[in-house]
Amino acid sequence: xxxxxxxxxxxxxxxxxxxxxxxxxxxxxxxxxxxxxxxxxxxxxxxxxxxxxxxxxxxxxxxxxxxxxxxxxxxxxxxxxxxxxxxxxxxxxxxxxxxxxxxxxxxxxxxxxxxxxxxxxxxxxxxxxxxxxxxxxxxxxxxxxxxxxxxxxxxxxxxxxxxxxxxxxxxxxxxxxxxxxxxxxxxxxxxxxxxxxxxxxxxxxxxxxxxxxxxxxxxxxxxxxxxxxxxxxxxxxxxxxxxxxxxxxxxxxxxxxxxxxxxxxxxxxxxxxxxxxxxxxxxxxxxxxxxxxxxxxxxxxxxxxxxxxxxxxxxxxxxxxxxxxxxxxxxxxxxxxxxxxxxxxxxxxxxxxxxxxxxxxxxxxxxxxxxxxxxxxxxxxxxxxxxxxxxxxxxxxxxxxxxxxxxxxxxxxxxxxxxxxxxxxxxxxxxxxxxxxxxxxxxxxxxxxxxxxxxxxxxxxxxxxxxxxxxxxxxxxxxxxxxxxxxxxxxxxxxxxxxxxxxxxxxxxxxxxxxxxxxxxxxxxxxxxxxxxxxxxxxxxxxxxxxxxxxxxxxxxxxxxxxxxxxxxxxxxxxxxxxxxxxxxxxxxxxxxxxxxxxxxxxxxxxxxxxxxxxxxxxxxxxxxxxxxxxxxxxxxxxxxxxxxxxxxxxxx
Numbered sequence: 001x002x003x004x005x006x007x008x009x010x011x012x013x014x015x016x017x018x019x020x021x022x023x024x025x026x027x028x029x030x031x032x033x034x035x036x037x038x039x040x041x042x043x044x045x046x047x048x049x050x051x052x053x054x055x056x057x058x059x060x061x062x063x064x065x066x067x068x069x070x071x072x073x074x075x076x077x078x079x080x081x082x083x084x085x086x087x088x089x090x091x092x093x094x095x096x097x098x099x100x101x102x103x104x105x106x107x108x109x110x111x112x113x114x115x116x117x118x119x120x121x122x123x124x125x126x127x128x129x130x131x132x133x134x135x136x137x138x139x140x141x142x143x144x145x146x147x148x149x150x151x152x153x154x155x156x157x158x159x160x161x162x163x164x165x166x167x168x169x170x171x172x173x174x175x176x177x178x179x180x181x182x183x184x185x186x187x188x189x190x191x192x193x194x195x196x197x198x199x200x201x202x203x204x205x206x207x208x209x210x211x212x213x214x215x216x217x218x219x220x221x222x223x224x225x226x227x228x229x230x231x232x233x234x235x236x237x238x239x240x241x242x243x244x245x246x247x248x249x250x251x252x253x254x255x256x257x258x259x260x261x262x263x264x265x266x267x268x269x270x271x272x273x274x275x276x277x278x279x280x281x282x283x284x285x286x287x288x289x290x291x292x293x294x295x296x297x298x299x300x301x302x303x304x305x306x307x308x309x310x311x312x313x314x315x316x317x318x319x320x321x322x323x324x325x326x327x328x329x330x331x332x333x334x335x336x337x338x339x340x341x342x343x344x345x346x347x348x349x350x351x352x353x354x355x356x357x358x359x360x361x362x363x364x365x366x367x368x369x370x371x372x373x374x375x376x377x378x379x380x381x382x383x384x385x386x387x388x389x390x391x392x393x394x395x396x397x398x399x400x401x402x403x404x405x406x407x408x409x410x411x412x413x414x415x416x417x418x419x420x421x422x423x424x425x426x427x428x429x430x431x432x433x434x435x436x437x438x439x440x441x442x443x444x445x446x447x448x449x450x451x452x453x454x455x456x457x458x459x460x461x462x463x464x465x466x467x468x469x470x471x472x473x474x475x476x477x478x479x480x481x482x483x484x485x486x487x488x489x490x491x492x493x494x495x496x497x498x499x500x501x502x503x504x505x506x507x508x509x510x511x512x513x514x515x516x517x518x519x520x521x522x523x524x525x526x527x528x529x530x531x532x533x534x535x536x537x538x539x540x541x542x543x544x545x546x547x548x549x550x551x552x553x554x555x556x557x558x559x560x561x562x563x564x565x566x567x568x569x570x571x572x573x574x575x576x577x578x579x580x581x582x583x584x585x586x587x588x589x590x591x592x593x594x595x596x597x598x599x600x601x602x603x604x605x606x607x608x609x610x611x612x613x614x615x616x617x618x619x620x621x622x623x624x625x626x627x628x629x630x631x632x633x634x635x636x637x638x639x640x641x642x643x644x645x646x647x648x649x650x651x652x653x
Contacts, residue, residue, distance in 0.1 A: 017030075017032065017043075018050060018056065020122070021047075021050075021056060021057070021086050021122050021124070022054070022055040022056045022057075024086075024121060024122040025084070026116070026120075026121070027115060027116035027119055027120070027121065027122070027123065028121075028122045028123070029115075029122075029123050029125070030122050030123065030124045030125070031124075031125050031132060032124055032125065032126045032127075033127065033128070033129055033131075033132055034126065034127070034128060035128070035129075040090075040126065040128075043126070044061070044088070044126075047059050047086075047088065056086075057084045057085050057086045057121050057122075058083075058084075058085050058086070059085070059086055059088060060077065060079070060085050060086070060087045060088070061088050061090070062074065062077070062087055062088065062089050062090065062091075063090045063091045064089070064090065064091030064092065064094065065091070065426075068091070069095075069104040069107060069108070069460070070089060070092060070095075070104060070105070070108045071107055071108045071111045071114075071115075074087065074089070074115070074118050074119065074123075075114075075118055077118070077119075079118065079119060079120055080120070081117075081120045082120070083120060084120050084121040085119070085120055085121045086121050086122045086123075086124060087119050087121070087122070087123050087124065088124045088126055089123060089124065089125050089126065090126050090127065092105070092125065092127050092131045092134070092135075093127060093128060093130060093131055093433070094429070094445075095134060103459060103462070103463040104463060105134055105135060176212055176215035176216040176396075177216050179212040179215070180209065180212045180213055180216050180218070183205060183208055183209040183212055184209060186205060187202065187205045187206065187209060190202055190205060199232045199235075199236070200232060200233075200236055200238070202232070203228070203229040203231075203232035203233055203236075203241070203245075204229075204241065206225040206226065206228050206229040206232075207225075207226065207229045207241065207244060207245050207248070209225050210222045210223075210225040210226035210229065210245070210248055210249075210252075211248055213225060214248060214251060214252050214255065217255075217398075217434060217435050217436065219252055219255060219256050219436060222248075222252045223249065223252055223253075226245050226248050226249045226252065227249065229241075229245040230242055230245045230246060230249065233245060239272045239275060239276050240272070240273075240276040240278055240281075242269075242272060243269040243270075243272035243273045243276065243278065243281055244269075244281060246265050246266075246268045246269035246272070247265070247266065247269040247273075247281060247284060247285055247288070249265045250262045250263075250264075250265030250266040250269065250285070250288055251288065253265060254288065254291065254292065255435070255436055256436045256438075257436070257437070257438035257439065257474055257475040259292050259475070259476045262288070262292060263289065263292055266285045266288045266289050266292075267285075267289075269281070269285050270282060270285040270286070273285060279311050279314055279315045280311075280312075280315050280317055280320070282311055283308045283311035283312050283315075283317060283320055284308075284320065286304050286307050286308040286311070287304065287305065287308040287320065287323065287324060287327075289304050290302075290303075290304030290305045290308065290324075290327065291327070292476070294327065294330065294331070295439075295475065295476055295477035295478060295479060295480070295515070296476050296477070296478045296514075296515065297515075298331045298334065298335065298515060298516055301327070301331060302328065302331055305324040305327050305328050305331075306324075306328075308320065308324050309321055309324040309325065309328075312324065318351050318354060318355045319351075319352070319355055319357055319360060321351060322348045322351035322352050322355075322357070322360055323348070323360065325344050325347050325348040325351070326344065326345065326348040326360070326363060326364060326367065328344050329341045329342075329343075329344030329345045329348065329364075329367060330367065332344060333367070333370060333371060333374065334479070334515065334516060334517055335516040335517075335518070336374075336516075336518040336519065336554055336555035336556075338371060338374070338375065338555075338556065341367075341371055342368065342371055345364045345367045345368050345371070346364070346368075348360070348364050349361055349364035349365070352364065358391050358394060358395050359391070359392070359395045359397050359400065361391065362388040362391035362392050362395075362397070362400055363388075363400060365384050365387050365388040365391070366384060366385060366388040366400065366403060366404060366407065368384050369381045369382075369383075369384030369385045369388065369407060370407065372384060373407065373410065373411060373414075374519070374555060374556060374557065375555075375556035375557070375558070376414075376556065376557060376558035376559055376594075376595040377595075378411050378414065378415070378595060378596065381407070381411055382408065382411055385404045385407050385408050385411075386404075386408075388400065388404055389401060389404045392404065398431050398434055398435050399431075399432075399435045399437055399440070401431060402427075402428045402431035402432045402435070402437065402440055403428075403440065405424045405425070405427040405428035405431070406424065406425065406428040406432075406440065406443055406444060406447075408424045409421045409422075409423075409424030409425045409428065409444075409447060410447065412424060413447060413450060413451065414559065414595075414597065415596065415597055415598060415599070415632065416454065416597070416598060416599030416600075416632055416634070417598075417632045418451050418454065418455070418632075419633060421447065421451060422448070422451060425444045425447055425448060428440065428444055429441060429444045429445075432444065438471050438474055438475045439471070439472065439475045439477055439480060441471060442468045442471035442472045442475065442477070442480055443468070443480065445464050445467050445468040445471065446464065446465060446468035446472075446480070446483060446484055446487065448460075448464045449461045449462075449463075449464030449465040449468065449484075449487055450487060452464060453487065453490060453491055453494065455636075456494070458491060458494070458495060461487070461491050462488065462491055465484045465487045465488050465491070466484075466488075468480070468484050469481055469484035469485070472484060478511050478514060478515050479511075479512070479515050479517055479520065481511065482508045482511035482512050482515070482517070482520055483508075483520065485504050485507050485508040485511070486504065486505065486508040486512075486520065486523060486524055486527065488504045489501045489502075489503075489504030489505045489507075489508065489524075489527055490527065492504060493527065493530060493531060493534075496534070498531050498534070498535065501527065501531055502528065502531055505524045505527045505528050505531075506524075506528075508520070508524050509521060509524040509525070512524060518551050518554055518555045519551075519552075519555050519557055519560070521551060522548045522551035522552050522555070522557070522560055523548075523560065525544050525547050525548040525551070526544065526545065526548040526560065526563065526564060526567075528544050529541045529542075529543075529544030529545045529548065529564075529567065530567070532544065533567060533570065533571065536574070538571045538574060538575065541567070541571060542568065542571055545564040545567050545568055545571075546564075546568075548560065548564050549561060549564045549565070552564065558591050558594060558595045559591075559592075559595060559597060559600070561591060562588045562591035562592050562597075562600065563588070563600070565584050565587050565588040565591070566584065566585060566588035566600075566604060566607075568584050569581045569582075569583075569584030569585045569588065569607070572584060573611075578611055581611065582608065582611050585604055585607050585608050585611070586608065588600075588604055589601065589604040589605070589608070592604060598628040598629065598631050598632045598634075599628070599629070599632065599634065599637070601624075601625075601628040602624075602625040602626075602628035602629040602634075602637060603625070605621040605622070605624040605625035605628065606621065606622070606625045606640075606641065608621045609621035609622045609625065622641060625641060626638060626641060
């Protein structure tokens with residue numbers, strides 16, 4: 001194995017890669033680790049220029065789409081064995097889940113002996129550092145089997161990058177990037193000044209540079225500069241400046257979802273701020289501690305926000321006060337207190353507008369979209385997200401932009417429009433990874449699992465749920481973890497593994513209750529009802545649905561309410577109560593139509609077709625089902641319309 005660090009900007013230095021490929025007469029395995037998207041794109045550009053020239057084989061680029069497994073995609077290429085090609089495989093980042101074993105990569109490992117029969121030439125695995133960390137964990141035989149390994153970076157780049165920036169993206173905020181360059185130049189000038197410099201002068205510049213680096217999502221560099229500043233401030237007895245540097249180290253750690261580190265830094269900074277009488281710094285630390293508990297302990301988070309809000313008001317810190325009010329709205333939204341949530345968001349939005357903070361205003365608009373989506377008002381939710389998106393782009397706030405794409409994907413998934421949902425998540429995922437948002441990344445991965453489950457791709461769904469669950473745990477997000485556990489329960493239910501399904505729902509239920517998530521609680525109760533319905537325990541199933549129904553109504557979740565009513569119709573039908581069943585199916589249909597949910601509209605029309613008293617009415621319902629499913633491209637469901645062996649196979653929500 002050969003390891004090379006290439007300066008791709010220096011003429012001739014990429015020749016090693018050229019020779020490794022050109023001289024491979026048969027199958028060989030080449031790992032190419034790149035440090036940024038710019039370097040990757042430059043390398044791909046060169047390989048395209050080399051393609052088919054001289055001894056260099058024709059290049060076949062394979063970029064994995066969402067949820068695709070590498071071996072299966074390579075097998076689909078169907079390359080002729082008598083024509084030498086070089087296959088460049090990209091997109092493995094989606095399967096990189098740290099030290100956890102990735103099913104997709106493990107499958108790639110097991111099938112390695114079949115690769116020479118699929119690829120008539122070199123296979124180049126091109127990716128960021130996280131890919132090769134994951135391959136080492138999930139495909140140890142494959143990594144030891146490699147023929148050649150290269151690390152490619154630009155000369156001016158650091159030798160390593162934090163995982164959060166592996167899916168590279170240009171620095172989102174031009175001002176932050178410019179400030180980094182400006183402060184770096186000043187610091188370098190001070191350090192090289194012939195007349196010398198004081199350590200304190202350099203530390204103050206490092207503090208400002210660290211703040212700018214956090215704003216540019218360059219977290220590893222920020223940690224280095226801020227840590228060096230802390231050492232100097234502590235040695236010089238500058239407690240106020242030490243507190244500021246510690247706070248920013250905490251903020252930097254929180255941005256990377258390193259919550260224990262963030263908490264420790266905030267708790268170190270807090271008494272120092274109090275000692276020097278810096279009320280604004282004190283408030284910032286308390287709010288930061290609230291943010292760390294928001295995903296797991298609403299009562300503790302609320303107490304922190306209320307405490308910080310009082311301090312912000314004391315010193316006229318309007319942006320901080322607005323942020324606390326917005327967070328209190330988040331707690332109310334998670335607890336299904338929609339009136340309070342709306343009031344909080346509107347109050348916070350007014351304050352943000354008062355001080356001209358577009359990013360905060362956009363956050364409130366997006367949260368109002370979340371509120372509308374929670375009540376199944378998809379049109380209003382979409383309008384809110386599309387209103388917030390240009391505001392985020394205007395200020396270069398990538399995390400907000402990613403959240404909008406994610407939420408637009410959620411709307412599409414609510415409507416079973418899988419193609420649109422996947423497209424939105426694929427837009428959001430690299431943005432979340434760019435800014436190191438573990439929770440945003442986890443949400444997208446979990447949603448890929450939901451889509452795979454609806455498509456009956458069970459191994460893929462399980463892999464996504466497990467990967468997302470690990471990320472939610474890392475981010476201390478009980479709600480996200482509970483949703484993954486509930487998804488695993490749905491998966492078990494679809495496979496008729498009722499004992500596992502019950503265990504998963506009963507594991508998730510107390511987590512939802514702990515964080516006050518009424519919708520998750522209702523979904524678990526309905527899932528327990530689905531188990532007993534499939535076991536023909538109709539009395540228990542009815543009790544579960546009647547327990548879940550008021551919870552759905554409480555949070556305004558029309559889809560969940562409609563599902564419960566339709567399932568009560570199934571119970572009535574099982575008891576021969578056709579008129580009652582028809583009435584409940586019609587009631588459910590009206591709710592589905594109210595939120596324009598094509599998948600369920602189609603299934604309910606199909607059930608009504610089964611109960612239709614006349615051929616004309618039956619045909620009417622079948623035509624309506626066909627139109628609903630055609631609108632979202634569900635050919636798999638259309639095939640079931642005329643299949644009497646599959647009268648109703650829809651998975652309950």
